[in-house]
Amino acid sequence: MRKGFLTFAAVGLLATGSMAACGDNGGSDQAGSAKKPKIGVILPDSKSSARWETADRKYLKAAFDAAGVDSDIQNAQNDKTAFQTIADQMITNGVTVLMIVNLDSGTGKAVLDKAKSQGVATIDYDRLTLGGSAQYYVSFDNEAVGKLQGEGLSKCLTDKGAKNPAIAYLNGSPTDNNATLFKNGYDSVLKPKFDSKEYTKAADDSVPEWDNAQAATIFEQQLTKAGGKIDGVLAANDGLGNAAISVLKKNKLNGKVPVTGQDATAPGLQNILAGDQCMTVYKAVKQEADAAADLAIGLAKGKTKDTGQTVKDPESGRDVPAVLLEPKAIYKDNVKDVVADGYVTKEELCTGAYAKLCADAGIS
Numbered sequence: 001m002r003k004g005f006l007t008f009a010a011v012g013l014l015a016t017g018s019m020a021a022c023g024d025n026g027g028s029d030q031a032g033s034a035k036k037p038k039i040g041v042i043l044p045d046s047k048s049s050a051r052w053e054t055a056d057r058k059y060l061k062a063a064f065d066a067a068g069v070d071s072d073i074q075n076a077q078n079d080k081t082a083f084q085t086i087a088d089q090m091i092t093n094g095v096t097v098l099m100i101v102n103l104d105s106g107t108g109k110a111v112l113d114k115a116k117s118q119g120v121a122t123i124d125y126d127r128l129t130l131g132g133s134a135q136y137y138v139s140f141d142n143e144a145v146g147k148l149q150g151e152g153l154s155k156c157l158t159d160k161g162a163k164n165p166a167i168a169y170l171n172g173s174p175t176d177n178n179a180t181l182f183k184n185g186y187d188s189v190l191k192p193k194f195d196s197k198e199y200t201k202a203a204d205d206s207v208p209e210w211d212n213a214q215a216a217t218i219f220e221q222q223l224t225k226a227g228g229k230i231d232g233v234l235a236a237n238d239g240l241g242n243a244a245i246s247v248l249k250k251n252k253l254n255g256k257v258p259v260t261g262q263d264a265t266a267p268g269l270q271n272i273l274a275g276d277q278c279m280t281v282y283k284a285v286k287q288e289a290d291a292a293a294d295l296a297i298g299l300a301k302g303k304t305k306d307t308g309q310t311v312k313d314p315e316s317g318r319d320v321p322a323v324l325l326e327p328k329a330i331y332k333d334n335v336k337d338v339v340a341d342g343y344v345t346k347e348e349l350c351t352g353a354y355a356k357l358c359a360d361a362g363i364s
Contacts (some may be wrong), residue, residue: 036070038093038096038300041074041125042087042090043056043075044103045076045077047210048078049210051285052101055285056126059286059289060073060292060293072093083111097122099123101127108127112124123136124137124320127177127178128313130315131316132313132316136299137320138291139325140324142178145185145262145327146186146236148281150234151329152278152279156258157232165231166202166230167231168204168219168222168223168232170236170244171183171207173210174206182236202225210239215243216247219233219243230257233260235259235260238263238264238280241259242267242271244259245271254276263282263283264281264282264338273357281327281328281330282327288325295323307321307323309321310322332361333361335361346358349363
């Protein structure tokens with residue numbers, strides 16, 4: 001990845017921080033040191049965002065393989081029962097570290113607590129499990145993600161000369177703490193505009209389980225209820241944004257109504273190049289995966305590292321050692337940065353009609 005594209009001070013602390021034998025926060029004495037190191041990872045699904053299978057799995061496995069540590073990476077496909085079954089199987093099969101992306105905090109907490117009771121070290125990856133017992137939390141600064149989305153929508157509305165625009169929210173899943181953090185971020189930008197009557201809030205709905213099909217239905221209902229008067233859509237990720245765009249296309253409003261996103265997926269970037277989506281938020285998943293893998297490999301060998309950061313679990317009040325990375329706003333004029341960073345390839349982005357749009361955007 002290109003140096004300097006995102007700051008990564010937290011991982012610098014990981015690399016230079018002191019290492020010590022894992023203490024009682026691992027759930028048992030010397031957790032992981034008495035067994036052959038093996039890391040289990042449970043990803044949440046492959047439907048809400050393409051990143052889990054196209055990016056996270058690839059980068060995590062590469063990091064584990066490079067360190068010579070055995071790993072088992074599975075996907076729960078949004079099934080809470082499967083999530084718990086996978087965790088049980090991984091523990092039975094001897095993982096010394098379990099890294100999870102929870103489906104909700106209740107299921108995640110049960111899995112983390114069971115792992116801890118069995119002497120398995122744990123990491124929350126991308127999503128914090130409220131009330132959980134993970135030894136580390138690795139993610140992006142998710143309120144900063146939301147703030148970039150709010151600022152992005154405001155910028156795109158200003159660029160279009162919108163007056164008193166009516167805004168619709170398509171929030172993420174109500175069971176995902178990240179969705180709450182994203183909303184906190186974009187509310188910090190947009191709520192003052194609602195309060196001053198500069199903007200009007202037309203709708204504010206959460207999308208269960210980040211389901212894109214449900215998002216399309218919800219947005220269609222929002223648009224109908226607003227009498228077709230929606231001037232901007234704060235969509236919490238590219239999948240939800242694309243769902244809104246599909247409805248806007250049916251009503252010949254695509255390109256006229258700014259839509260936000262997140263994850264810098266190939267479809268989201270294509271929507272930006274086509275003018276149907278105003279922006280997305282790029283999170284350099286390789287950096288997130290590398291930071292989490294670094295911690296997991298240490299734990300698997302009975303070591304802990306000082307991250308230099310913590311986040312407070314709002315449910316338990318616990319300060320969780322954390323690595324929080326910096327997100328970046330992506331508009332049409334810097335889509336090329338995501339390609340240059342290797343997150344999306346030119347071959348998958350610049351297909352068919354998008355070839356010329358890529359060329360026009362300086363993607364080579």
